Amino acid sequence: MFERFTAAARSVVVNAQSEARSLHHEHIGTEHVLLTLLADPEGPVARSTGLDAATVRADILARIGGHTQDGPVLSDADAEDAAALKAIGIDLAAVREAIEANFGAGALTLPRPAPKKRGLFGKFSAGHGHIPFTNRNKKVLELSLREAIRLKQKFIAPEHIMLGLLREGNGLAALILAERGVDFDRLRADMERSVNAAAA
Template sequence: MFERFTEAARGVVTGAVSHSERMGTDSVTEEHLLLALLDRRGTRASFALTALGVGDRRGSLEDALADSRRRGGLSKADAEALAGIGIGLGEIVSKVEEAHGEGAMRADGRRGRWWTGHRSFVPGAKEILVEALRIARGRGDRHIGDEHLLLALTARPGVVAEVLADHGATYTAVERAMYGRTGDGANPGLAEAG
């Protein structure tokens, strides 16, 4: 599949590995893919992020992602679901950190793991790459570009999609910024996946 990636998309993948290295993690996550997309300039995805004002709010995105890592990688929707059954995630995080130190629930692959030097992609990050392929096919594109990776990040439920949506970058908004229209409103990647 990697041979179908454009130069920009390959740059995102290698950039994600670099972000993983800089953050000291032993695997590449969806978060690393997003950070690598934010590094790009002069591409369709960077244009969309700039048009939506997301590129100018990198610090806010990074803070939201760090907050999620502190919660063990759980999204706000996960926290709300737990609250619905009487479990306060904030209280749990505080108690765990009291007992085991700050960041004890981090979901970044650092605590208590032996590092091999090889950075594999976590299942969620692999799903983003597959979703990008589905989206490209659904749009009739022959290659997978960074725009397809960005759309995939907004399409797959999880922390990164939630953080992007909180910053105004939903699937529909990104599609509109890149292509000027949204077609029939369907998400071609998810429709094909079902």
């Protein structure tokens, strides 16, 4: 399947891993793919949705937490836990600071478990340990192939990946798109128009 991917589509898959790594996530989900599809503000996905990567990154951090360059960003549930602990006199930031002062930066970061298997999706792993694709994201990539076949195209472009993401429809990326008011039918039509123009 991956031999059909254009260089741009391969970049989406590779850069999704970079996005997951930068947020300190233990998986590569549909949300990371959406981030890479929005990385180019002049690209077809950004133009069609009117969204940018920074906005979607903030939505991801608000929903599932992660890290930014400034340090950890807590999800709503974690923030509530931190507030409850602070109410009884425990400041998590101070605890983290004290532990890292004594044991070194990152002392509270758990090591990543060794990958169990390196199947079909392992070939896009590049350095710093393998981050696995979620099953839902694997399905999106498979659906991108089906979208290319449906459109009678012998290649898979980033637009096909977006079409696969829309067809799967249940991941965090689809949820964020829906919450941001993106018209899925219009986005689908825009992606088909873009990829048909590229095939001509």
